[in-house]
Amino acid sequence: MRWIQRIGLAAAVVAMAAGCGEEGPTDVVSDLVGEGVRTVRVVYDASDFLQGDTVYDRFGALQDATFGIVASSYGGDMDAHVLFDVFRPLTVDYPDTTGTVVRDTIATVHGGQVTVFLDSLAYPAGPVDFEVVDVTESWDVETVSWTARADTSGTPEPWTTAGGTPGQVLATATWESGDTLIIPLDSAAAAVWDDTASDANGGMLRLATPGARARIRAINVKFDVTPTGRDTTVTTGGVRSSVIVSPAPPAPAAGVLRLGGLPVWRSLLHFKPMDDLRVPCEQGSTTCDIALSEVTVSAANLLVWTAATSGYRTERAMRVEGRAVLEAPTVPLTRSPLSAPFSSSGDTLSEAAFTSGGSVMARVPVTGFVQRNSNVGDDESPILWLALASAVERTLFGYGEFGGLGSANAPKLELVVTVPVRKVTP
């Protein structure tokens, strides 16, 4: 009889193994089951969620820029020059008639050219006249500024003329299109830098067109030279270093948030604790609401509006990110570390958003920040400072300004929340 028992057991096991089937979607149940959850969008005014803001420029200097900016009264208040240190070699390497590379001293300099590579993402508007100017005073690339040619000893040594004391204009050219502008140097102009003293002072690239600005990726100088004892012409030379000099931008006005630029500006928003924030039970309801802590925040965006920004406005498109300020008791607020950005999907603003027309809205995703503060654990403290920063820093010369607390275009907080219906129905 043992085989009978085995068969029976096997049948039972097979029956169990075949069990536990999956239930498919049930339309009838869908009609019968309750609403479950609702989605509600709510927008809070600044006074509902903010208790203050502050703006600071914390780090970086124009010397850090890996690009150049030249401007002439751009926006009525911004000037910028690029100073460059010319490399005029004493010898030149070139192939002779047999193809062998030989090195000779330089006998004569016939001329040359300055090549300007423009940033194709930030072309200036319309034809722009560029000037290459001799600089007549020495300067220190590490400490030079618009007003001082050097500050190596703690005492600034001022330029005779702010922005780099100019000598003669060595060459000019007009940019109309394209990402490369070649400015020829005649032999007389090149000869200026053939002098070792002038070579050390280098040159200046500036705009001669008022109201124009250009961002350049690189600048280069080449000389046409003839080696000693030869009748061939060889190109040589270069730029040892370059630096932007520009007057310090104006301080931010009250009620303005400033982001980006170089040195880098950031703005800090001081949130109120979110315990008191409430959301409607359903979209449009004015008679029923529920605490934010009782719902799930599906999306949170800080809505900011651009403010008209002077000529120092960003030269490239800017995206704003929100990052939590990780306060520590012994660290000043503006030196506190920041969290990673809450999202990289915020709106991108072009330079035009900061022109006098301004007032363009941008969403800054801060979902994680609001989620963290709407459900603070018993052993946790709310994180009340949120830093607004440009998504890219140190790579923009200009900054963007936005309406701050107290302004007509103060930030707003947009939440899209999912409300469990069981919590809002008796």
Add this chain to the structure above:
Amino acid sequence: MKRFAVRALAITLALAGVVGGGAAQSTTSLRGLGYPISAADARAEALGGLGVGVKGLAVPFTNPASVAGIYRRGVVVAASSTAWDASLGDASNRTGATRFPLMRVIFPVGRVVLSIGYGGFLDQAWSTSREGTQPLSSGSVAYSDEFTSQGGIGQARFGAAIPVTERLAVGISIGAYTGRQDLGITRLYDTTSVGTLQPYSETRSAQYSGPTAQLGVQWDPNPVLRVGGSVTWSGTLTADSVAGEVTNQEYTLPFQVAAGASAYLSPGLLAAVAGRWSGWSATDPGAGLMDTGGTGNSRDTWEVGAGLELDDPGDRSLYHFPLRIGYEYRQLPFTFLGDNAPTEWLASFGTGLRLGADFNTPVARIDLTLQRGGRTAPGNGTTSDFKESLWRFVLGVAIFGN
């Protein structure tokens, strides 16, 4: 004996994890505390469902005295697979599920027959998904919702059937209701004008527990007639939160009275009839733990069933192939549409293989029961009637040792 008891306990505990598991058996599991499961073996299902007072081997949880007279150790397991079509107005769906409504281990100790088992009690499994669009104050958002409820309430029972006389036995069992319900709600969003919305996901779970006890009797006034009856007391069912935001709750479970009889109309033809009353009106299910939109009422219920079986107990051959037909009518306790609760009918056809000449304690038995049934709940004025038609296949396996 000790070794067998240990094995039996291990098997019972192992199967306890699957008894009552799986997907839903009816759309009505959505409401109240769920859909009542008949913890019966395949033979009892074929003979009207309740199995009270049925001659021969029938060991449903309905009567603890039903194991009286079994003189060999054994295991009885039932598995059922259900497929059903539901409709409500224009909505309809077809789905299915498999359950294990009963598992029971029987071990005689002298003249006393002990049993331990696990069976289903209330099924709470269901799921659905839907899509929609929610207007916002600016624009709208498309979403996809998914609701799932898994689990249910089972009953674990330890019982003893004690012969009082040659023809009369009483049974007693004590046990506990156990189980867990896990509800999940997920809302996924499409990309919107306000950016990417994070999904909403919520899981809430409750664990059930409560005591129960049964007293039963089985009487054979003469060789062709058996009468049985039982009363079931259930204490307060507590639902304790184990995950998510669930308010601990208590439910009063019904007092139940069951009675049945069976008799041979001819030497090989057995007729059985049984009924049960359950005081479910004492239960206030509220909206249930999971807020599924029901009105949250319940009512007392009647269940009646009858069946015929062709299987001659006097035939001493080794193989027997019984044939059975039966019918069962049940009122379900929890309101479904408005204040209306569903009713259920099941028509059964059964067959199987009985190995061994002993009708009460065969060497083994495999029973197959096919049921056709339906459930209806009247509409509440704003909705049409709810209808559900089903096919159910029940497999029962019983194995007895020496």
